[in-house]
Amino acid sequence: MRGHLDALAINLGGSPGPFSSDSFMADPSRAAFHALHPIGEVYPRIETAVASADPAVNDALRASLEALQARVEAGAVSTGDVSAELNAARQAVDAAQRVTLGAGASDDAALGAAIAASLIRLSADEYDAAMVDGNVELVVELQDAYAFLDVAHMDIFRGPTYMEYAPDQQSRYDAAFNAFYAVYDNRNDPAESTAMALALSEDLASTFARGEGAMDSGPGDMMDGMDADPMMSSEQLSSGFEGSAERINNIRTLLEVARAEYMGGNSLQAGELVREAYLNEFEFVEADLDSAGQPLLRQSIETTLNETLISEVRRNSPDVPQTIERVMAQLSLAETALMEAAANPGMMEGGDMMEGEDMMEGEDMMATEPPAAPVPPTAPETERPGGGCLIATAAYGTEMAAEVQALREVRDSALLSTGAGAAFMSAFNEVYYSFSPTVADWERKSPELRAAIRAIITPMVASLSIMSAAEPGSELDVAALGALVIALNAGLYVGAPAAIAWRLRR
Known part of the structure; x- marks a missing residue:
């Protein structure tokens, strides 16, 4: 929040x-x-x-x-125009930190180092979002990268606890921060800043670790501890x-206009509309998609909208209309998941709002083995149309089962990366979610049915692993491998039983 205010x-x-203001690309309009x-977001x-x-x-x-x-x-066109409001906001942020963390980072070097590490990684993520094909496409994200890094450096690292660092540490960390600024100033490859962020945050962790895992599991801060799992009420969640579902409708409208502008030869206006869809709308949807159990879908939409589509518009690619269609199909899945979460907010209050993925840190999800015990009646928290594989989740006992995660990976990485695949998923979901909630309920009530369905779908899940060989975004790969998977399953579930029945009759 301080970074945005800065x-x-x-x-x-x-x-x-x-x-410099030039490298920051400062402009009152931003x-x-x-x-x-x-x-709106924080x-x-x-x-x-x-x-x-x-x-x-x-x-x-x-x-x-x-x-x-x-x-x-x-x-407002100058700092003088907003001085009173800006000062009041800064004071309110300070007060919020005091009541939630006490003095917080001001008097605790270890906590300050943890917050700085989080901000550094977030800064690198913002820089990555800003850069597309070596160019600054989203200036506001670049500014966030600078501002978050500066808060980590000047407000926290060089704050009241600066003297707790040894002289060699002061020099080493100052040099590391200056190297970060240089990467941003020179518009270097985002992979460089990502690697630097990881190295610097690990260095800070080793310097101020307060016991095993202290940097990750301490009291938290205004960005991590409260942001990751605030235990919101059902009404707030709903x-x-x-609200996020409504924003998705706004994104659709912007993309429809962008497509019309692009088809009419106005690629500059189309690009501005795509950026507006991302910055003004989708950024405010991301956290709710994660909370609704859709981090992979969120990442897929973000990549397609913020990188693929913007790059294609700038290159005047003929694929732009098709890519917009792909985003539209992904948005339909997201809307379905959000509306289901809004209708069942109670299922989001159990603390597992991120399927094991921290909202700000982007930790990898950990697939776990399904429990041996019967699934309790509260299991519906893992069932979300548009993203939850309801029947498979009930069969394997947990949404984090390796088999369920494999199904999601095929959907998000292979099918949703192409226009044809996204269109197929949109049509498939209309049929699948008309009956799957009922089947999943039956499974939860009957361990025998759950075991039977698990046995039936296991070969299908295994065959779908073939789709992982598809090159993301390749219509040909998805179509060819998809046809192969369909043929295999037709032979397995239709041909084989028919052949057996025919032999038995003879």
Whole structure:
């Protein structure tokens, strides 16, 4: 949140600190994005934690962020125009930190190092999102990368606990941060900043580890601890999911207009509309998709929308209309998952909101073996149309079973990467989700049925592994391998039983 406030100020003429206004690409017109993100994206994630600690502080935080956004949108062009609102917002953020973390990073070098490490990784992620084919395509994301890195460097690392670092550590870390700024200034390959972020965060962890796993499982901070699993109420969850579903409709509208502009020869306007769809809408959907159990689908949409489509528009590729269709199909799956989560918010309150994946850290999901015990009646938390493989999840006992994860991987990495595959999944879901919830309910009530279905679908799950050989985005690969899988399953489930029946009759 502080990073967004700093970025807002820099766009309105504030000091950029250790980097330049030119490299930051400062422009007053971009201030509105950074005024929107604190209240629209970050605040909803920490609201419950702050309100639980001190309702008055939470009210003041929300009011100050709303006032700042309103002032910027009213036409602010300099820091002087928003000085009162910006100062109030900064003070409210400080108060929120105090009531949730105490003094927090200001007096605790180990906690400060943990927060800095998180911000460094987040900064590298933002830089990666900003760069497409070696060019800055999303300036606001580049500005976030600079701002988050600067908060980690100047506000935290070089803050009150700076003197707790040994002189050689001070020099080493300062040099590492300066190298980061240089990567961003020179617009180097994002892979370089990602590798640097990993190395620097691990270095900080080794310097200030407070016991085994302290950097990952400490009290948390305004970005990690409260953001990862805030235990929101059913009403808050439902409202958030419905709001994200509405944003998906906005994205559809923007993409329809972008397609019309592109087909009419106006690729520049089409590109702006695609960027608007990503920055103004999809960024605010991402967290809810993760919470609804759809991190892979979220990642697939993000990559297609923010990288593939933008790159194709810039190159005037003939594939743009097809790619837009692919995004549309993915958005339909996302909308279905969000509306199901909104209708059943109670299933999201059990603490497993991320299927094992931390919202900010992007940890890999860990597939686990299904439990031997019967699935309890509360298992519906893993059943979400548009993403949950309902019948397989009930059969194997957990959505994290290796077989269920394999099905999801085939869907998200192979099928949804092509227009034909995405269209197939959209049509398939209409049929599949008309009966699968009922079958899954039967399975939960009958261990015998669950075992039988597991035995029946295991060969099919194994055959679908063939699809993993498809090159992502290759229509030919998906069509050819898909036909092979269909033929194998037709032979297995239709041909073989028919042949056996024929032999028995003879």
